[in-house]
Amino acid sequence: MLDKNQLLRFTTAGSVDDGKSTLIGRLLYDSKSIFEDQLQAIENTSKKKGHDGVDLALFTDGLRDEREQGITIDVAYRYFTTPKRKFIIADTPGHIQYTRNMVTGASTANAAIILVDARHGVIEQTKRHSFIASLLQIPHVIVCINKMDLVDYAEESYNRVIDQFEEFSSKMLVKDVRFIPISALNGDNVVNRSENMDWYQGAPLLHTLETMHISSDINKVDTRFPVQTVLRPQSDEHRDYRGYAGRVASGIIRVGDEITALPSGFTSKIKSIDTFDKTLEEAYAPMSVSITLEDDIDIGRGDMIVRTKNQPETSQDIEVMLCWLNNSPAKPRAKYTIKHTSNDQKAMIKEVIYKYDINTLDRNKVDKDLKMNDISKVKIRTTKPLMVDPYRENRTTGSIILIDDATNETVAAGMII
The missing domain is CATH 3.40.50.300 (P-loop containing nucleotide triphosphate hydrolases)
Structure with a gap:
């Protein structure tokens, strides 16, 4: 029970x-x-x-x-x-x-x-x-x-x-x-x-x-599969195998689905869905699987496989509600590493749009300095495109963290608007 x-x-x-x-x-x-x-x-x-x-x-x-x-x-x-x-x-x-x-x-x-x-x-x-x-x-x-x-x-x-x-x-x-x-x-x-x-x-x-009623926080509609690694076995039996391994972030993937690989935009169909010991007809969040495609296209870590008719926004400029976590304040236009699903990119805080006054929930558009515990709306620019959904629709593909390259400390956590 x-x-x-x-x-x-x-x-x-x-x-x-x-x-x-x-x-x-x-x-x-x-x-x-x-x-x-x-x-x-x-x-x-x-x-x-x-x-x-x-x-x-x-x-x-x-x-x-x-x-x-x-x-x-x-x-x-x-x-x-x-x-x-x-x-x-x-x-x-x-x-x-x-x-x-x-x-x-x-x-x-x-x-x-x-x-x-x-x-x-x-x-x-x-x-x-x-x-x-x-x-x-x-x-x-x-x-x-x-x-x-x-x-x-x-x-x-x-x-x-x-x-x-x-x-x-x-x-x-x-x-x-x-x-x-x-x-x-x-x-x-x-x-x-x-x-x-x-x-x-x-x-x-x-x-x-x-x-208390619990509703699932997993998005079951939008299919998102961030690729973590590419599997290329060296054994003679599986020498031709090329699988894209990762965890299903949301939605359902099925054999035969028409897919698009982002950010390249190449299309194909799912040939097989494999786990360690068996082959599946479908997989859903948060299962970890390996996918093979009918076409040999260039896909690597950080890319995302999605349904062709249901795609996230692909952009290098994103708006984020950011909570600053670090003792040191944010450095103006400094470079950070942004982590989003399996995608790591260099990024900078392009603009602080406003900060929240926690006591009144008023928006402060004058003070643009980000200090520990500040919550603010910011624009972030990345060196390469990210495949994102709004946080309110998809927690997994709608969240990011920023890491200071010099100290390797997580300095901020954000929700994509």
Whole structure:
């Protein structure tokens, strides 16, 4: 039965000390998803720190620096299963200097849990994380108003946060927003209903996660096959074999389909679809296969095989919503390596069109300097064409990263508009 469960990937985000790690620890602890040896180790660490009970945050803060400082630094992934669903959790840091980690953790999420301290309400980091969730088009957002025990479980505090969040989020594209009042420390409305907040008639967090509808984020219509490598076996048996290997990014490919190789524009038909041990009649995302064509045309790594009647945009100038991740600011007209599917090219930021003011969501067209955590709309020019789709239509072919050639650091992540 468990093997047939749907998998839900969700991320947690919020400001420092809003209780993200404690919430995940409570989810794991109350749903009995912790091994005995793990529990024993956490209990021992909690005693050494002088805690009366179990420090639930330690279930996710696995790095030594995190445990010593009592903060979350890296994205911590945790897995657990209930009778109704499997889960992958990405616990992301709350510190502003680690906002880039939130982008990483949220990039594949089906849902985002935004934690808000009931005492402080919606603050800048709440807005920043919510805006990133909106940009990444996470379909479900659950706003957990935490630490309700510190405001005497008052419904007024809960309603105040809802009003603040709805006023802010009205400018964002979020399809489904839900609000749950919780106390992660005491377990109120996390796995079990709270007896302290009988005024709340909604479901606890775990039940919400178990019953939430998940739609596939894979584009099943537009056939996109980025070529990773060309297979030319040297054995006598397969000497004439020329296969184009890669992972199907979206859509379905079938034997006999009329295809176009981009950016060259040469056309052919699919002769065979092969895996390591068998031949297929069709393949679909995200399968990894090797394709042979009826015609011998020049195709290499970074090219893309698509259906002739359904092609992406091919361009050297693209508009991108960019999140700057690096400590060092962007260098004017500096050259970077852009990674898009299997295609690596040299690129430069041609123009910063505007930056977002996270607090107001206003567009700043005056300040064009890109610094860490800035979110902006930019024009990028590449040395060779990229085959792209808008991010809202295809996550795989609509996303890019920029790498600094000098340091080899990933400096930015972007969504193609």
